[in-house]
Amino acid sequence: MEIESANPRNHGQGAIDRMQVDQTELLRRCQAGDELAWEVLVRQHQGRICAVAYGYVGEQDEALDLAQDIFVRIYQRLETCIDAEKFVSWMLRIARNACIDHLRRRKARPPRQDIPADDMVGLKHGGPTPEDRLISSTRQRMVHRALQKLSEINREIIVLKDIQGLPLEEISGMLDLPLGTVKSRSSRARIELAKAVTDLGGGPENQPGAEAMS
Amino acid sequence: MTDKRDFPNFDADAFVGGVLGRTTGGACGRAAEQLSDLMDDRLEGMDRQLVQAHLEHCTDCRELAITLGWLNPLLPQMAEIQPGPEFLAGVLARTSAAAQPVVHSEHPTGLAGAMDRVGQWWAQRIIRPEFSLQVAYAATVVLVLLTSLPGSPLRGVPGQALEVVTAGPQTLPVVGPALSQANDWLEVRTDNTVDAGYEQAGNYWQKFENGLNRRADRTAASRNELSNHWETLVDQAEARDLSGVGYEILAALSSWGTVWDQWWHESELTDGP
Numbered sequence: 001m002e003i004e005s006a007n008p009r010n011h012g013q014g015a016i017d018r019m020q021v022d023q024t025e026l027l028r029r030c031q032a033g034d035e036l037a038w039e040v041l042v043r044q045h046q047g048r049i050c051a052v053a054y055g056y057v058g059e060q061d062e063a064l065d066l067a068q069d070i071f072v073r074i075y076q077r078l079e080t081c082i083d084a085e086k087f088v089s090w091m092l093r094i095a096r097n098a099c100i101d102h103l104r105r106r107k108a109r110p111p112r113q114d115i116p117a118d119d120m121v122g123l124k125h126g127g128p129t130p131e132d133r134l135i136s137s138t139r140q141r142m143v144h145r146a147l148q149k150l151s152e153i154n155r156e157i158i159v160l161k162d163i164q165g166l167p168l169e170e171i172s173g174m175l176d177l178p179l180g181t182v183k184s185r186s187s188r189a190r191i192e193l194a195k196a197v198t199d200l201g202g203g204p205e206n207q208p209g210a211e212a213m214s
Numbered sequence: 215m216t217d218k219r220d221f222p223n224f225d226a227d228a229f230v231g232g233v234l235g236r237t238t239g240g241a242c243g244r245a246a247e248q249l250s251d252l253m254d255d256r257l258e259g260m261d262r263q264l265v266q267a268h269l270e271h272c273t274d275c276r277e278l279a280i281t282l283g284w285l286n287p288l289l290p291q292m293a294e295i296q297p298g299p300e301f302l303a304g305v306l307a308r309t310s311a312a313a314q315p316v317v318h319s320e321h322p323t324g325l326a327g328a329m330d331r332v333g334q335w336w337a338q339r340i341i342r343p344e345f346s347l348q349v350a351y352a353a354t355v356v357l358v359l360l361t362s363l364p365g366s367p368l369r370g371v372p373g374q375a376l377e378v379v380t381a382g383p384q385t386l387p388v389v390g391p392a393l394s395q396a397n398d399w400l401e402v403r404t405d406n407t408v409d410a411g412y413e414q415a416g417n418y419w420q421k422f423e424n425g426l427n428r429r430a431d432r433t434a435a436s437r438n439e440l441s442n443h444w445e446t447l448v449d450q451a452e453a454r455d456l457s458g459v460g461y462e463i464l465a466a467l468s469s470w471g472t473v474w475d476q477w478w479h480e481s482e483l484t485d486g487p
Contacts, residue, residue: 035310042305047294054295064297065344068304075309140292143285162289187250194281203277204284 024084031078042071045088048164049095055159056099057106058148070098089170096160096174103152139202146196154189161186227271241268245275253282368396433476440469 021040029037049070054063073094081090147155156175160166161182168186172179197203234240245268251257252265269276339345360368374392443466450458 035306038309039302039306042302046301046305047296050297050301051293051295055292061344064301067297067301068308071305072308137291139288143288143292158289162285163292165290165293184247187247190250190282190285191246191278194278194285197285198277198281203281 023087027078027081027084027087030075031081038075045091046071048088049091052092052095052159052164053099054144055147055155055163056103058144066099066102069102070095073098089166092160092164092166093174096156142197142200142202143193146193146200146202149196149199150189150192153185154192157182157186157189158193162190230271242272242275245269245272246278249275249279249282253279253286371396429477433473436469436472436476440466440473443469 021044026037026041030041046067050063050067053066053070054060057063057066074091077094081087083090147158150158153175157171160171160174161168166174168179168182171177172182175182177185194203231240245265248257248261248265252262257265269279340349360366361372362369371392443462447459447462447466450462
């Protein structure tokens with residue numbers, strides 16, 4: 001199976017963009033302990049894993065730590081992935097489980113005295129913050145903030161279905177919910193997200209240059 | 215039929231809202247359920263027309279639909295977030311140095327294996343800034359406790375160290391005896407604690423075992439009776455004697471009740487640990 005690198009924005013991924021890598025062979029080499037193959041695999045999927053982690057935890061440093069943990073888990077379980085064509089969904093399943101474990105541990109910890117996100121605007125100085133570098137688009141930042149206001153299950157469905165594009169059948173298996181339930185929840189989750197965006201003052205009317213519904 | 219031009223102040227939306235309020239209730243909930251399908255172009259026929267008709271008259275739902283239309287192309291664009299080159303370096307460091315795939319690694323077993331795993335766990339975490347801070351915090355707490363609690367071995371050491379620093383080399387003889395004294399104190403405490411722990415655990419176990427034996431003796435007869443009833447019950451069942459089986463079940467239950475009462479009547483077991 002040949003898959004082109006998914007995202008042209010990837011750092012240092014130019015060579016991977018220009019070539020097509022046989023994913024089956026890549027996976028086999030990773031399983032055999034080939035460091036170069038593993039590096040290419042991480043480069044190919046780091047954007048996706050970071051996005052999943054950020055979607056779940058909503059905080060940059062935490063998401064990057066978590067994304068590293070996810071890759072370590074993936075590496076330790078590489079041998080259990082026997083079908084390269086299903087590698088992405090296998091990987092997302094591991095990522096999802098790691099995020100859920102992380103959120104459970106976070107709930108068990110006492111809450112940190114964080115500065116509210118809105119107050120941090122006043123603390124900005126000069127150059128871009130790490131958050132700015134991570135999420136370049138104002139619209140995407142708005143949606144991420146709205147995502148954190150959703151219920152856990154709705155947030156999961158948005159991350160897995162609407163952002164990562166997994167088919168409903170796969171999400172149903174991953175969340176251990178009937179297909180019909182996932183379908184109806186998916187519609188409701190998007191409505192909830194749209195309402196959260198509106199409540200935060202976002203949406204097409206407040207984003208100059210953004211396209212409105214035709 | 216009366217035309218609405220006959221009522222110059224007629225507000226059609228308010229009128230329909232009033233009727234719905236007195237009959238089915240507002241239709242916004244139903245429209246919201248179908249908005250996602252409409253935006254995904256999965257709504258057809260009459261359903262599509264009905265939702266579109268609702269949107270023409272309902273400002274809230276129309277705004278919701280517009281926001282959904284704004285979100286639709288945006289969400290897939292969020293599938294990847296690039297973390298920067300240091301992220302890849304971190305992953306490679308953690309996977310190449312510490313976390314070999316399970317199938318390729320041959321962990322030693324026993325104490326050596328446990329130490330190996332602790333070492334790997336430490337190596338994976340210590341490179342994370344958050345973990346390093348947590349370790350530093352815990353170490354500070356331990357140090358403060360050791361140097362400030364009454365009776366602790368290192369109490370007074372910081373003060374003496376400060377004296378050494380401020381007063382110069384002539385105070386060095388103070389430090390040696392203080393550390394030696396602290397070491398002696400720690401050794402005595404450790405020995406005492408270990409000895410006392412062994413003795414207490416032995417006492418608890420003896421108490422528990424005695425209680426268990428007393429209960430076994432006390433219930434021996436009724437347990438024997440229960441066993442007899444059970445054997446008879448099996449014989450009756452093999453002989454397909456249903457009335458005999460019924461009788462033996464009742465008798466066995468009664469014997470079981472006796473065993474239960476005798477077992478839990480006293481509190482030997484609860485005297486244990």
